[in-house]
Amino acid sequence: MTSRPPPEPPAKPGGTHVDPMLEVREHRTGARPGDAYVRIVRPFEEEFEHGDAGQLIASEQTIDSKTTFGRWFRNGRNFLFGRPISSEHEEHERLTKVKALAVFSSDNISSSAYATEEIMRILVLAGVGAIALTLPITVAIVAVLVIVAVSYRQTIRAYPNGASSYIVASDNLGTGAGLLAGGALLIDYTLTVAVSVSAGVAAITSLVPGLYPDRVLIALIIVALLTIGNLRGIRESGTIFMAPTYLYLVAIFGVIIWGLILQAGGNLGTFVPPPEWTEAQAGTATVLSIFLVLRAFSSGSAALTGVEAISDGVPAFKPPEWRNARTTLTWAAILFGALFLGISYLAAAIEVVPDPTEQQTVLSLITRQVAGDGWYLVLVQIATALVLTLAANTAFADFPRLSSFLARDGFMPRQFAFRGDRLAFTTGIAALAGMASVLLVVFDASVTALIPLYTLGVFLAFTLSQSGMVVRWWRRREPHWRGGLIINGVGAATTAVIAVVVVSTKFLSGAWIVVLLIPILMALMVAIRRHYRVVEAALKPAHTDRQDTTVLPRPIVIVPIARLDRPALGAIAFARTLSPQASAVHVTNDSATAALLREEWAQLNNGMELVVVESPYRALMGPLLRYMDALQALDPSRPVVVVLSEIVPRHWWENLLHNQSSLRLKLRLFGRRNTIVADVPYHLD
Numbered sequence: 001m002t003s004r005p006p007p008e009p010p011a012k013p014g015g016t017h018v019d020p021m022l023e024v025r026e027h028r029t030g031a032r033p034g035d036a037y038v039r040i041v042r043p044f045e046e047e048f049e050h051g052d053a054g055q056l057i058a059s060e061q062t063i064d065s066k067t068t069f070g071r072w073f074r075n076g077r078n079f080l081f082g083r084p085i086s087s088e089h090e091e092h093e094r095l096t097k098v099k100a101l102a103v104f105s106s107d108n109i110s111s112s113a114y115a116t117e118e119i120m121r122i123l124v125l126a127g128v129g130a131i132a133l134t135l136p137i138t139v140a141i142v143a144v145l146v147i148v149a150v151s152y153r154q155t156i157r158a159y160p161n162g163a164s165s166y167i168v169a170s171d172n173l174g175t176g177a178g179l180l181a182g183g184a185l186l187i188d189y190t191l192t193v194a195v196s197v198s199a200g201v202a203a204i205t206s207l208v209p210g211l212y213p214d215r216v217l218i219a220l221i222i223v224a225l226l227t228i229g230n231l232r233g234i235r236e237s238g239t240i241f242m243a244p245t246y247l248y249l250v251a252i253f254g255v256i257i258w259g260l261i262l263q264a265g266g267n268l269g270t271f272v273p274p275p276e277w278t279e280a281q282a283g284t285a286t287v288l289s290i291f292l293v294l295r296a297f298s299s300g301s302a303a304l305t306g307v308e309a310i311s312d313g314v315p316a317f318k319p320p321e322w323r324n325a326r327t328t329l330t331w332a333a334i335l336f337g338a339l340f341l342g343i344s345y346l347a348a349a350i351e352v353v354p355d356p357t358e359q360q361t362v363l364s365l366i367t368r369q370v371a372g373d374g375w376y377l378v379l380v381q382i383a384t385a386l387v388l389t390l391a392a393n394t395a396f397a398d399f400p401r402l403s404s405f406l407a408r409d410g411f412m413p414r415q416f417a418f419r420g421d422r423l424a425f426t427t428g429i430a431a432l433a434g435m436a437s438v439l440l441v442v443f444d445a446s447v448t449a450l451i452p453l454y455t456l457g458v459f460l461a462f463t464l465s466q467s468g469m470v471v472r473w474w475r476r477r478e479p480h481w482r483g484g485l486i487i488n489g490v491g492a493a494t495t496a497v498i499a500v501v502v503v504s505t506k507f508l509s510g511a512w513i514v515v516l517l518i519p520i521l522m523a524l525m526v527a528i529r530r531h532y533r534v535v536e537a538a539l540k541p542a543h544t545d546r547q548d549t550t551v552l553p554r555p556i557v558i559v560p561i562a563r564l565d566r567p568a569l570g571a572i573a574f575a576r577t578l579s580p581q582a583s584a585v586h587v588t589n590d591s592a593t594a595a596l597l598r599e600e601w602a603q604l605n606n607g608m609e610l611v612v613v614e615s616p617y618r619a620l621m622g623p624l625l626r627y628m629d630a631l632q633a634l635d636p637s638r639p640v641v642v643v644l645s646e647i648v649p650r651h652w653w654e655n656l657l658h659n660q661s662s663l664r665l666k667l668r669l670f671g672r673r674n675t676i677v678a679d680v681p682y683h684l685d
Contacts, residue, residue, distance in 0.1 A: 107306030107394030115303030151491030160322035188457030200389030244386035256342035400428025452510030466492035
């Protein structure tokens with residue numbers, strides 16, 4: 001048990017000894033001599049518990065406000081985001097495999113709702129007959145999915161504490177590659193929110209076409225709700241988002257199975273598009289080429305976004321983290337592959353043509369053909385809308401965590417590493433919501449407009465992560481390294497080829513924006529790291545600083561006053577405790593007021609000098625700051641201490657009735673060198 005140092009001696013008469021551990025020692029005497037003892041009382045134990053190592057542990061009461069407004073604010077905050085969670089309960093906030101599938105794989109699974117359509121929208125440019133290539137392209141994308149999933153299983157095993165592409169690339173390829181992967185993923189996660197929410201809104205407007213003009217507003221409301229849900233904490237967000245994910249799986253597998261049954265019985269039929277659709281597509285017809293097929297492949301590859309999310313979020317799983325993460329990744333890949341193949345197969349069998357106006361999704365057209373316009377169509381559309389809008393939760397789970405890794409290494413502002421009172425990375429969640437909202441407004445919440453920006457970032461991160469694993473296997477020669485080298489090597493080569501395809505086919509359509517943003521973001525992160533290093537070097541004490549026993553120069557203490565009232569008298573009294581040579585300064589443009597103040601000052605007779613600075617141009621700040629400059633010019637080695645008196649009203653809104661001169665002066669003095677500001681508040685109780 002750690003022993004405490006002996007208590008300090010009793011204070012001098014007239015003073016009170018304050019124990020830093022918030023304990024009161026009561027000396028008691030018994031009935032017989034020698035029965036004296038000391039009774040330790042801890043009157044604040046409800047607010048500060050005593051730990052084993054002699055430290056104080058702040059309770060939840062210490063963050064509760066004592067003001068009425070503060071309590072209202074805290075209660076409202078608790079209602080929206082939940083009560084604060086202690087750090088010691090972090091282990092209980094971990095995710096099971098069932099919840100983790102909903103949190104980290106909703107993006108990947110929900111991509112099946114629009115991936116087939118994005119392939120078809122490119123192929124239809126060459127005519128309705130070219131849509132027959134949808135299924136072969138889908139098979140190729142699913143093959144890539146298998147390669148990527150197997151590769152990331154290797155990565156999760158090698159990095160059980162977090163297998164983010166940023167971490168893997170930095171560890172094996174260097175800081176530059178790590179920043180490239182990190183920057184690409186930050187952009188990709190932002191686009192994930194915008195694309196997923198836009199696709200969810202498209203599902204809603206397919207069911208209720210009258211809402212189509214309000215799609216941007218609906219998208220922004222959804223982002224706000226997602227932000228609130230994620231600020232409640234990862235486990236609670238998993239509970240919230242679990243039901244829509246599994247409802248979508250059941251609903252879509254129901255459509256696929258029923259469609260296969262109808263086809264086996266010869267009752268599936270074919271889709272007959274409205275004449276205006278055919279006319280609109282005929283007007284934009286082009287030649288079917290390898291380039292067009294590759295472009296369709298790159299659009300459909302957007303479905304693979306989110307595969308890396310589980311590797312980023314390994315620390316959020318319940319123990320054993322890496323094993324549970326690998327199992328969840330396998331199931332996510334199986335479920336998504338089955339959905340994607342099933343939807344593309346039915347689309348080809350029914351001969352669906354995508355709606356050129358984007359008011360009807362391909363999935364809704366398939367469901368109408370298979371199940372009709374009844375209740376099951378409503379169920380599918382609701383489930384699709386929910387899972388697509390909540391698929392953005394994958395980005396809300398991973399963007400803040402990746403930001404915290406970058407902030408930990410000094411490449412992003414340190415606020416991103418801070419976990420709020422619900423154990424969520426508050427700053428990262430808020431930043432992601434803000435940037436995604438901007439994209440939704442700029443691109444009018446259109447999936448087709450956003451897709452060209454999508455995919456490149458994630459495949460770039462795939463390539464760097466798998467290349468990093470190849471280097472790791474080659475350098476360390478760990479057990480089974482040859483098999484790992486082959487698996488990750490194939491993964492790196494495959495994703496690199498797809499990244500090149502995406503850039504070449506989508507560059508003019510919008511991918512150039514991502515190509516431009518990634519190096520800008522990398523340069524910004526390097527600049528942030530450089531700033532932190534400069535600050536760290538400037539703040540680090542040198543050996544001479546620790547050994548220097550020189551007495552600091554005596555400060556110049558001044559008290560700016562407007563009148564001789566109670567707040568001013570309190571500031572003057574405090575200034576005299578700092579220096580017997582403190583002086584008061586009065587800046588005025590009214591000579592009569594200044595004369596009256598001199599008379600009152602003479603009656604005060606405290607031996608302190610009053611300096612009156614007349615300001616014929618009615619300015620307060622300028623003359624006072626120049627006066628301070630003149631004082632420091634006389635003796636540059638001495639710091640200036642400015643003691644300010646500040647009135648604190650009973651109610652916050654009463655601040656609007658005061659000119660806040662002290663506050664404005666503090667803001668002006670904050671960046672001034674060799675200046676210290678002491679604030680003496682006067683509470684109007």
